Amino acid sequence: MLPDAPVAPAPLPSLERYRALLENAMPMVVEGRVREVVGLLAEVDGIPGRLGEMCRIERAHGGTDIEAEVVGFKGDRTLVMPLGDLHGVQAGARVVARGGLLTVPVGPEVLGRVLDGLGRPIDGRGPILASHRQPRAGGSPHVLERSTITQPLSTGIRAIDGLLTCGLGQRMGIFAGSGVGKSTVLAMIARGASTDVNVIALIGERGREVREFIERDLGAEGLKKSVVVCVTADQPAVLRVKGAFVATTVA
Structure with missing residues (x-):
């Protein structure tokens, strides 16, 4: 009886994609609140964002969050432009910074x-x-x-x-x-x-x-x-x- 042929070990999964996910992860959450909405812009307190940084605006009553981009500053407030319909956003809505530019x-x-x-x-x-x-x-x-x-x-x-x-x-x-x-x-x-x-x-x-x-x-x-x-x-x-x-x- 012939001995069993050696079984080649399974190839290890590539870690590059997981390394990329870790690089984009946010260990700390920075959030603010919507204070005013005028036209297509929302004024937000509490987010020391930079131009082009992405953030997320939460809708009331559990609706789908809205992606937004920092486009300017007004005094101590940050101006963000929502990339979707503002329906359902109320004063004091939570805004979470994503910590980076759009990638x-x-x-x-x-x-x-x-x-x-x-x-x-x-x-x-x-x-x-x-x-x-x-x-x-x-x-x-x-x-x-x-x-x-x-x-x-x-x-x-x-x-x-x-x-x-x-x-x-x-x-x-x-x-x-x-x-x-x-x-x-x-x-x-x-x-x-x-x-x-x-x-x-x-x-x-x-x-x-x-x-x-x-x-x-x-x-x-x-x-x-x-x-x-x-x-x-x-x-x-x-x-x-x-x-x-x-x-x-x-x-």
């Missing part, structure tokens, strides 16, 4: 996922345990550090490749009326282009069109190598701006 998960873990304007998954497939989170992109590369356009980009659409050849790194625009097929052309490029990863930002789209684009136009094969950032037209304008920054950061 976005990046890396292979976000491939095939659909994110909102703050980089949170909205596809119902659970949280993204990315090994790295990147601060929101700001500014553009120096003009002398940008690469020149020397290589063609194959879009997978022969009419474009043959008559309107595009270059790698070139900016392109698709302009047409409503219902003509802009999203269809965009999905065809995402599926057929000679790219490894697509970052698709759906900013200001109608809500019903988002699911149609992902499931019908982009499809499972296109989504597999794409990251979709979605902020619909019915969401606040400031959140739509954030969505554009999130997509740029992921890219």
